[in-house]
Amino acid sequence: MALDYTEKVLDLFRNPKNVGEIENPSVEVKEGSPTCGDVIQMQLKINDKHQIEDVKFKSFGCASNIATASMATEMIKGKHIDEAEKITWKDIANELGGLPSVKVHCSVLAVDAIKQAIDKYKIQKGLRKITKDKIDKDFIIDKLRHVIDPSVGTDIIRLKEVLYVGVEKKADKADVLIELAHPEEREFESNIEHEIKEKLEFIPGIGNIKVEFKDHTPNPKSPEGI
Amino acid sequence: MEQKIYLDNAATTKVDDEVVKAMIPFFNEEYGNPSSLHEMGIKAQRAVETARQTIARSIGASQEEIIFTSGATESDNLAVKGYAKRHRTDKKNKIITTKIEHDAVLKTCNQLAQEGFEIVYLNVDEEGFIDFEQLEKELDENTLLVSIIHGNNEIGVIQDIRKIGKLCKEHNVAFHTDATQSYCKIPLDVNDIHVDMLTMNAHKLHGPKGIGALYIKSGIKINPLYGGGAHESRLRPGTHNVPGIVGFAKAVEIQQKDMEEKAIKVKKLRDYLIKRLCNEVDECYLNGSQDLSLDKRLPNNANFRFSYIEGESLLFRLSDFGIMASTGSACSSASLKPSHVLLALGLPHEKAHGSLRLTLSKYTTKEEIDYTVEKIKKVVEELREISPLTKR
Numbered sequence: 001m002a003l004d005y006t007e008k009v010l011d012l013f014r015n016p017k018n019v020g021e022i023e024n025p026s027v028e029v030k031e032g033s034p035t036c037g038d039v040i041q042m043q044l045k046i047n048d049k050h051q052i053e054d055v056k057f058k059s060f061g062c063a064s065n066i067a068t069a070s071m072a073t074e075m076i077k078g079k080h081i082d083e084a085e086k087i088t089w090k091d092i093a094n095e096l097g098g099l100p101s102v103k104v105h106c107s108v109l110a111v112d113a114i115k116q117a118i119d120k121y122k123i124q125k126g127l128r129k130i131t132k133d134k135i136d137k138d139f140i141i142d143k144l145r146h147v148i149d150p151s152v153g154t155d156i157i158r159l160k161e162v163l164y165v166g167v168e169k170k171a172d173k174a175d176v177l178i179e180l181a182h183p184e185e186r187e188f189e190s191n192i193e194h195e196i197k198e199k200l201e202f203i204p205g206i207g208n209i210k211v212e213f214k215d216h217t218p219n220p221k222s223p224e225g226i
Numbered sequence: 227m228e229q230k231i232y233l234d235n236a237a238t239t240k241v242d243d244e245v246v247k248a249m250i251p252f253f254n255e256e257y258g259n260p261s262s263l264h265e266m267g268i269k270a271q272r273a274v275e276t277a278r279q280t281i282a283r284s285i286g287a288s289q290e291e292i293i294f295t296s297g298a299t300e301s302d303n304l305a306v307k308g309y310a311k312r313h314r315t316d317k318k319n320k321i322i323t324t325k326i327e328h329d330a331v332l333k334t335c336n337q338l339a340q341e342g343f344e345i346v347y348l349n350v351d352e353e354g355f356i357d358f359e360q361l362e363k364e365l366d367e368n369t370l371l372v373s374i375i376h377g378n379n380e381i382g383v384i385q386d387i388r389k390i391g392k393l394c395k396e397h398n399v400a401f402h403t404d405a406t407q408s409y410c411k412i413p414l415d416v417n418d419i420h421v422d423m424l425t426m427n428a429h430k431l432h433g434p435k436g437i438g439a440l441y442i443k444s445g446i447k448i449n450p451l452y453g454g455g456a457h458e459s460r461l462r463p464g465t466h467n468v469p470g471i472v473g474f475a476k477a478v479e480i481q482q483k484d485m486e487e488k489a490i491k492v493k494k495l496r497d498y499l500i501k502r503l504c505n506e507v508d509e510c511y512l513n514g515s516q517d518l519s520l521d522k523r524l525p526n527n528a529n530f531r532f533s534y535i536e537g538e539s540l541l542f543r544l545s546d547f548g549i550m551a552s553t554g555s556a557c558s559s560a561s562l563k564p565s566h567v568l569l570a571l572g573l574p575h576e577k578a579h580g581s582l583r584l585t586l587s588k589y590t591t592k593e594e595i596d597y598t599v600e601k602i603k604k605v606v607e608e609l610r611e612i613s614p615l616t617k618r
Contacts, residue, residue, distance in 0.1 A: 013542060019612045037536055037564065039615060058613060060534060061539065063539055
């Protein structure tokens with residue numbers, strides 16, 4: 001199907017801004033999955049006043065992915081992180097003069113990457129305190145919303161693939177056990193596990209992370225089950 | 227960029243000037259309805275029947291065995307649904323097809339599955355050839371119909387329809403093949419191959435869009451898809467697309483002349499393209515049959531994959547250089563799944579996303595191929611530069 005992109009989208013796709021890498025980034029994240037056809041790497045350089053001094057991205061993705069990342073990075077450059085993390089997909093889509101609806105998935109990644117990068121930075125710098133008390137089922141579920149099952153291209157929470165989330169508080173850290181239903185295509189299990197760990201590992205207060213895949217039989221006995 | 231290099235001939239082709247010339251009088255001079263009894267009607271009918279004869283002869287069929295349709299999608303639907311619904315019994319309700327069919331057959335079979343038919347989708351090997359052991363095992367007394375694509379539209383692989391036809395005959399099962407991409411590119415003779423129905427169309431061979439045909443072997447009975455008049459042996463009602471039919475026959479006539487020589491010429495250029503890209507671009511691979519001979523791969527088809535890059539981006543950049551190509555990436559569709567054909571070869575998703583199909587025609591020149599190779603090298607390098615997946 002021929003997609004009718006706006007001139008602005010095509011222009012930014014042809015001449016993307018802020019492409020590349022920063023030598024010593026304050027924070028770096030990767031969002032998306034190569035299996036779905038879109039991966040974005042976002043690096044931010046943040047100064048002592050918590051302003052975004054520089055931002056660079058790399059993309060394995062389609063034209064709309066590259067164009068939105070280009071626009072989004074331009075929009076947050078120089079801004080304070082509190083302000084930058086308020087950016088929405090709609091803001092960017094408006095600036096671009098609209099995006100085809102089938103391209104929402106690819107274009108939303110850039111916004112997700114920015115939000116995740118700032119969140120990661122805040123957690124790492126202690127600006128957003130994550131003590132082990134804060135790590136509970138809801139906290140983990142929120143993080144799992146960014147993990148995509150490549151067989152269908154939708155996140156594992158929306159797909160109801162998460163069967164159980166257990167958090168066991170230890171002396172200084174909390175261990176996490178996540179049980180998942182087998183994805184539609186089992187070959188993606190290692191892929192999903194890797195993504196889950198990437199989303200949780202850096203968080204102080206999280207200890208061991210265990211991911212298990214099971215046949216879909218909900219366990220009524222587990223009070224913390226979903 | 228003024229220059230346009232058209233390498234998407236599996237999607238559609240340029241209509242030959244001679245074809246256009248042959249069609250024009252039937253729009254504004256000889257515009258009669260072949261069903262009319264007056265002089266203009268008779269003239270139109272004669273044009274349709276002459277065209278039917280040309281197309282019948284091109285595959286060794288007789289005139290009564292050719293039904294005109296609106297294109298390959300309709301021919302596929304007519305063959306598969308028309309046959310299945312006519313001959314279904316409580317016991318006989320199984321259809322065998324493949325995982326690499328064009329959507330016109332694949333989605334039609336999916337629809338029939340909803341109506342209770344049992345559909346078997348044959349596996350293919352990593353080059354796209356069907357699993358004959360599986361076919362033999364599945365051919366049983368419940369099997370009604372086998373529908374297998376001849377030359378694949380994406381990866382160009384050509385199935386051994388002679389062998390398939392023989393097996394079907396042995397098991398007394400009807401056989402339909404979608405020959406949309408292979409027809410008039412490689413020799414096809416229905417006296418030589420046991421085939422009951424065969425799909426053809428015009429716009430892949432420098433003819434007009436909106437016209438196709440279905441060969442139905444005499445004695446094979448099918449149901450029509452629509453209700454209407456008595457046109458086309460009561461199998462396909464609707465006023466004839468006379469200019470389309472005339473253009474179709476003209477295109478066939480031109481293609482049939484020195485067909486083999488033409489095929490060899492295109493193949494030579496295609497082989498040169500494959501050799502250059504696979505030698506000059508790192509991690510560039512050919513999808514589909516590695517055997518490039520005329521009975522294994524469509525002479526005009528090349529389908530590559532490039533690691534670490536995504537197909538739509540590649541396509542758009544090439545389009546900026548005036549090069550028209552195609553991809554099996556998910557981004558070319560509404561879902562996130564890449565092409566079912568590439569997945570059936572066992573390719574992981576991320577590799578299928580980086581695919582590029584280049585399909586040549588009789589108009590393609592060596593200069594165009596050289597220019598295309600240079601631009602692909604440049605674009606692939608640039609996209610890898612910005613890809614987070616590239617090995618550092």
